[in-house]
Amino acid sequence: MSATAESMQASARDRVGKGAARALRREGLIPAVIYGEKQPAEPIAVSYKEINRRIHSGHFLTQVLDIEVNGKKTRVLPRDFQLDPVRDYPLHVDFLRLGANTKIAVFVPVHFINEEECPGIRRGGVLNIVRHEIELECAADEIPEQIVCDLTGLDVGDSLHISAITLPKGATPTITDRDFTVATIAAPAGLRSEESGASDEADEAEDEASEEE
Numbered sequence: 001m002s003a004t005a006e007s008m009q010a011s012a013r014d015r016v017g018k019g020a021a022r023a024l025r026r027e028g029l030i031p032a033v034i035y036g037e038k039q040p041a042e043p044i045a046v047s048y049k050e051i052n053r054r055i056h057s058g059h060f061l062t063q064v065l066d067i068e069v070n071g072k073k074t075r076v077l078p079r080d081f082q083l084d085p086v087r088d089y090p091l092h093v094d095f096l097r098l099g100a101n102t103k104i105a106v107f108v109p110v111h112f113i114n115e116e117e118c119p120g121i122r123r124g125g126v127l128n129i130v131r132h133e134i135e136l137e138c139a140a141d142e143i144p145e146q147i148v149c150d151l152t153g154l155d156v157g158d159s160l161h162i163s164a165i166t167l168p169k170g171a172t173p174t175i176t177d178r179d180f181t182v183a184t185i186a187a188p189a190g191l192r193s194e195e196s197g198a199s200d201e202a203d204e205a206e207d208e209a210s211e212e213e
Contacts, residue, residue: 013043036097102140107133111146118151120185125156138171
């Protein structure tokens, strides 16, 4: 799914430094910078309310934006932000300037489907999510909203590896040296207790047999 770019207004920032940043915040603005694509960094100021809302609504770092400064739009992707360590409000944002062929590494959330078609879960097994997000390399304007993982046919003790997941077109995992696990179907607590008890009984039987010998 193509990333949808939302528009956001900003103003040029002609002063930098801590004093200038404090002055901006008093005006309800946050200092930010647009960088990348072998162009000079562009200091800007953005709305505190809008940035705070976007950060705390989730997926801020995967949202493509068109930032308009003095009538000129620049397509960007938020790459980092600083929060106040005590009050948790935004202090500064870094935006990566996007070109036509820009590729980026981004963490994409995992979504599981077809639990009703999963024998392991129907038997009381538990979905153990190993990775809630997977880092993918993809085109900046084709960032998927989620990675869909199909649980159909998985039984207790089975694992779902990245090789079994259909990734969005053009996206590849950044981890390439192993077929890493995304989730497993763990045995229900009662079954684990029974298996543990059976194992203990077997160990005791082996010990008794060894003593008789």
